[in-house]
Amino acid sequence: MACEPSAEKPSLKFNITLSEKAFQGIKDLGLEVPVKGRVFVIISKDKDREPRLSTGVTGSPLWGMDIKNWEGGEQVIIEDGKESVRGYPFDHTWELPSGDYFIQAFLNVYTTFHRSDGHIVEMHLNSGAHQNLFRAPGNVFSEVIPLTIKAGKGEMKDLTLTQVIQPLLPLGEGDVLQQGNYKDTEWVKYIKIKSEKISEFWGQEMYLGANILLPKGYQENPEVYYPVLYMQGHSSGFTPVPWSPEEWFREDYVPSHPAVGNQLDGFYKAWTSGALPKMIVVTFRDSNPYFDTSYSVNSSNLGPYGDALIKELIPYIEERFRIISEPWARVIAGRSTGGWEAAALMIQQPNFFAGSWPWAPDPVDFRKLMQINI
Numbered sequence: 001m002a003c004e005p006s007a008e009k010p011s012l013k014f015n016i017t018l019s020e021k022a023f024q025g026i027k028d029l030g031l032e033v034p035v036k037g038r039v040f041v042i043i044s045k046d047k048d049r050e051p052r053l054s055t056g057v058t059g060s061p062l063w064g065m066d067i068k069n070w071e072g073g074e075q076v077i078i079e080d081g082k083e084s085v086r087g088y089p090f091d092h093t094w095e096l097p098s099g100d101y102f103i104q105a106f107l108n109v110y111t112t113f114h115r116s117d118g119h120i121v122e123m124h125l126n127s128g129a130h131q132n133l134f135r136a137p138g139n140v141f142s143e144v145i146p147l148t149i150k151a152g153k154g155e156m157k158d159l160t161l162t163q164v165i166q167p168l169l170p171l172g173e174g175d176v177l178q179q180g181n182y183k184d185t186e187w188v189k190y191i192k193i194k195s196e197k198i199s200e201f202w203g204q205e206m207y208l209g210a211n212i213l214l215p216k217g218y219q220e221n222p223e224v225y226y227p228v229l230y231m232q233g234h235s236s237g238f239t240p241v242p243w244s245p246e247e248w249f250r251e252d253y254v255p256s257h258p259a260v261g262n263q264l265d266g267f268y269k270a271w272t273s274g275a276l277p278k279m280i281v282v283t284f285r286d287s288n289p290y291f292d293t294s295y296s297v298n299s300s301n302l303g304p305y306g307d308a309l310i311k312e313l314i315p316y317i318e319e320r321f322r323i324i325s326e327p328w329a330r331v332i333a334g335r336s337t338g339g340w341e342a343a344a345l346m347i348q349q350p351n352f353f354a355g356s357w358p359w360a361p362d363p364v365d366f367r368k369l370m371q372i373n374i
Contacts, residue, residue, distance in 0.1 A: 010154025011080040012093040014041040014063075016105045017160040022140045023072030025164030026109055029127075029138045030176060035070040036122055037110040041078050041159065043101050043147065051104040052134040052141050061096065063087040067107075077156075098151045105142040105159035108133045113289065114203035117300070125204070126287040128167055128180025137167040137177050179209035179285040187272070188213055191320065192285070195312050201303035202289075208313045209285030212321055216274035225322045228280045230314075230353075232334030232341035234293050280323055284309060296341040297348065310349060333357040340364060 016039055027033045042051035044060040054060045066084040067076055078085055080092050090096060111125040129136035140161045147157060169181045182190040192209040199206045215226060270276050286294040286305060294305030318325040330353045334342040339361025346356035363369045 010094060010152065012096075012149070012154055013077055013079040013156040014103075014105065015075055015077050015156055015158045016041070016142075017075045017158070018070055018072055018107065018140070019160050019162045020072035022107075022161050022164050023070075026138060026140065029164070029167075029171065031109050031125070031138045032111050033071075034068075035107070035109055036068045036112070037066075037070075037124075038064050038108045039067050039076060039078065039161075040064040040106040040108070041103060042106060043096065043103050045099070045101055047102060050141070050144055051102060052106050055134055061087065061090050063093065094154070096149055098149050101147045101149060102144050103147045103157065103159065104144045105161055106134065107140040107161050108136075109138050109140070111204065111289075116201050116203065121289075123289040125178065125289060126292075127177035128287075129165075130287065131292045135165065137165050140164050176205070176207060178207040179287060182211075189321075191317065193313060193316050195308045197304045197308045197312060198288075206288075208308060210313060210317055211283045211285065212317065213271075213281040214321075215276075215278040215280065216272060217278065218280075218322070222322075224278075225324045226278055226280045227329035227331070228282060228318070228323045230330065230332045230345075231281055231283050232296060232332060232338035232345070233283055234337035280321060282317060284313065293337060293341070295337070295344065297344050306345075306348065310352060327352055328354045331355050331357070333359075334361075335359050337362055 018035065023033065023035065026035060040062050041064075042055060042060055042062040044051035044054050046054055046060070051060050051062075055062060063078055063085060065076070065078050065082055065086075070076070080094070087093070108124055110122040113121050113123065115121065124133055124136065125138075127137045127139075133139060141163050142159045142161050143163075145157070145159065167177055167181055169183060171177070171181065175181055179192050181192075184190060189212045190209065191212065192207050195206050195208050198208070217224070218226075284293075284296070286296070286309070288294055288302060288305070290302060294302060294309075296306055296309055298304045298306040315325075317323065323329070332342045332345050332353050333356065334340075335358075339358035340363075342356045342358040343361055343364050346353055366374050
């Protein structure tokens with residue numbers, strides 16, 4: 001356990017201001033104001049990368065505290081001893097070794113949810129960044145400034161939150177941050193709907209999205225209807241077919257995740273040449289306040305995502321695109337988390353899908369949980 005502050009080990013203090021410009025930027029993106037959330041100070045030795053982009057289990061030290069009813073121009077101080085201040089990997093700022101550092105302030109903006117089960121929770125509302133809060137549109141960061149730590153010397157550092165992270169595409173009239181906003185391409189189309197079922201559960205307008213990969217000849221043959229593969233996966237479309245949240249289905253795409261690289265060899269050429277069977281492939285964008293996927297099922301803590309997918313999102317997709325809306329023409333598949341989801345959907349909706357192909361799924365029961373029968 002770290003020792004208490006003393007004259008020999010004084011703590012650092014960080015005076016953080018939310019600029020009027022940033023406050024207005026949060027409001028302009030449709031997020032809740034006055035602001036509530038968690039404000040951080042992040043300390044790094046890397047001069048080439050912002051401290052906010054070097055966080056993680058083995059990343060840069062950071063300290064955070066809760067804030068509520070924060071208005072533009074107001075200040076808060078992060079310092080040892082405050083009730084909600086927590087640090088990682090150090091509990092206290094005086095544990096940092098002497099030396100030269102770079103520091104940055106960051107604000108994770110929360111939304112208040114008045115859930116139908118009576119619980120009121122304050123959480124980050126998914127804004128299209130796949131649960132990476134340090135890149136999430138609507139969150140705010142400061143400029144990076146230098147900091148020199150000397151043994152036995154404490155000080156106050158001033159930081160001002162000025163830069164609101166913007167979405168990939170500017171929001172148009174009626175657009176929302178949830179599930180991201182993407183520009184249609186020749187091969188991939190993007191849709192998003194408000195889910196009445198999930199909105200009722202969370203007490204907020206909640207959205208679902210999907211990415212639709214079209215087969216060769218779709219545009220040239222308007223009379224043809226196609227079977228559909230609902231490809232399940234973690235991270236809103238990151239699946240064993242070559243598109244990801246950042247780079248959407250292109251010839252020179254190189255996957256950022258090594259686990260799928262060997263599954264992509266030749267896929268783009270085979271799909272765009274028409275060598276593969278003609279079908280439509282759909283991935284869901286169902287990020288939520290807790291995680292990057294709903295697991296495609298109903299749950300008491302997350303809400304009726306299973307019902308929303310089957311009764312709201314899929315019917316919308318099958319009406320808008322030329323999909324054969326019959327059970328025999330619907331199949332599901334997925335890997336890892338997507339494998340679990342593909343199994344769960346088939347088990348819970350046996351009359352809605354024709355078949356399911358889960359591979360390397362997360363454990364589906366307790367007989368083989370990480371290879372152990374518990």
